[in-house]
Amino acid sequence: MEETKKGFDWKEFLINNNTFIILLLLIIVSALLSDTFLTTMNVRNILLQQAGPILVAIGLLFVILAGGIDLSVGSIMALGATLSAILITDVGLHFSASIGIAVLVGLAFGMMSGVLVAYAGIQGFVATLATMTIARGLAFVLTEGRPIKIETGTIDTLVSKTFMYPIIWMTFILIVVFLIIHRYTGYGRKVIAIGSNETALELAGVRTKRYVMSTYALSGALAALAGVFVAARSSTGSATVGMGQELDAIAAVVIGGASLMGGRGFVMNTVAGALILGLIGNIMNLMAVPSYPQDIIKGIIIIVPPTSAAVLIRPALALSRSLGHASSPSAYSPFSISLLNSSLSSSSDVSCIQCPLG
């Protein structure tokens, strides 16, 4: 144990920060490859484009931290985009009210998944698959399959230069807010704790189900807002918005080093993960790489951080495992009924004590 404390632990540094390192390398390489990459216009475009995916990834991070998964984010984006377009164009609501309603509907859809998962005991994958299908279907029904053009002077305010690109600063504020929630609030801690050991948390007096539900609601609300952002950028509400975005969001969270088993993950790493995916797309567009090869490269990038982490961690793991064995329970009762019945405990008894909170 003592020798690992000597000096700077570069291995640990690499493991903890590999997302940022990859992002930095990517920026450097991109800047070398393309003169246009670091121009104001391109940077602004990247930020406007990635604002939505970043928010979706953060929402998904909270679901994943609590040990769940949300496949519905892409579809809820479409719902957000089309709903805000309809409310502005057909209903004639002010764009801010429309955005508010769209976000609330996204929240409601997330909540629907959350209730199914937390209270009906349906697996997150299945529940959100259903929500995903319903939300996408609803977006198509609402728009009758046609993109809805939104009049200028409304939702495009979100991308206007006069207001300093609200999408960008809104996203920035939300990142900070969720960074704080994740690290400095009891809510964030409980979400992480649920993903770590829900049974223990419940026995510590936390009604875990409502927290599980809340993560899906949060993810739904952020996804709807991301859909609104897409609508604002194109001044169009289309039911095809966010196709496949759930996979990009999962990729961003994974690149950010989160565990899909829950209990571990960080907001800034997830943001970096989303930016990495966005940058890869951007630089390859600038280099005029066709879109199919882009996907191949994206796929490779997804696997780099977890692989590098695994390769670096493995020796450390082996070490801790051997230490763990050395300190495993050695002093059991000398003579006791438990010993008399040691073998009984391996049958029904233990399992039936643990299952009710499963």
Added chain:
Amino acid sequence: MLVFDEPTAVLTHSETEKLLELIRKLKEDGVTILYISHRLEELFAISDRITVLKDGKYVDTVDTSSITKEELVTMMVGRKIEQLFPERHAEIGEEILRVENLSTADLVENVSFSLRKGEVLGFSGLVGSGRTETMRAIFGADRKTSGKVWLFGEEVNIKNPKQAIELGIGFLPEDRKTQGLLLKQSIRINTTLVSRQGNGFINHRKEQQEVRSLLAQIATKYGSTEDNANSLSGGNQQKVSLAKWLAIDTKLIILDEPTRGVDVGAKTEIYRIINELAERGVGVIMISSEMPEIIGTCDRVIVMREGRITGEVTKENLTENNLIKLAMGV
């Protein structure tokens, strides 16, 4: 020669019968059988001689025909209680908890008992006798199908652990790894798991100080409050798991096998904590399968068997013999 080590542990009654029949046949064919079991009936059913081992030491070998079940039990338990149980100066006060006719769906049947202020009440019995299930039902972790619970003379209907904790009940689960700790989270988070119920802001530095002083009180050895719980030894893990209940003001604490899998040093420390709690007027319920421990720590012991209370043993009559008889229904 053939050795059987607890062969019937996972067998049903009829399967056991078949196995014993098979062993008798093998014996007739001239095979020597070494049969290890905690089920005394089986030993009497098939053996010619019985050897008793205790604490890894040989006690005696006797002819099966020359000994009764009770004599065998006495041979198995005849030991002094070690001096690892510190003395307690607690005043036993008024009744804190009263449970009447508690039943659960799967196991517990008509369990009634009461607990007084400053009292340490033991629950003895075989593994699977329903002790944990009883306590989980009281704590609101499992549903009870019938029965009433009074806390400080007031009837309460506890539906979940959160309510139980708000009423001042603490519960240390038997398996710290799956129920007590978040192994992959920091010692700090684990220690404040119960005391920090709010969703608001957390002051990390203040929390660290709280955790440090709390863990120092119970002599916990750890590196940093930010280390993961699984970096600790078993005994220190258990101390952290227990510390989260010491961080709040419990009036009644249920300890389910509090010393399972911990070293002797940590055990003594846990006994000391139990005494301290009782001296402060906390009512303590301790489930334990370790006879010396339950005799050394408890004022009174309730024995359960197959989901029912089979008896209650007061301090004066607290012997392993008495407990085992009640636990096994001899």
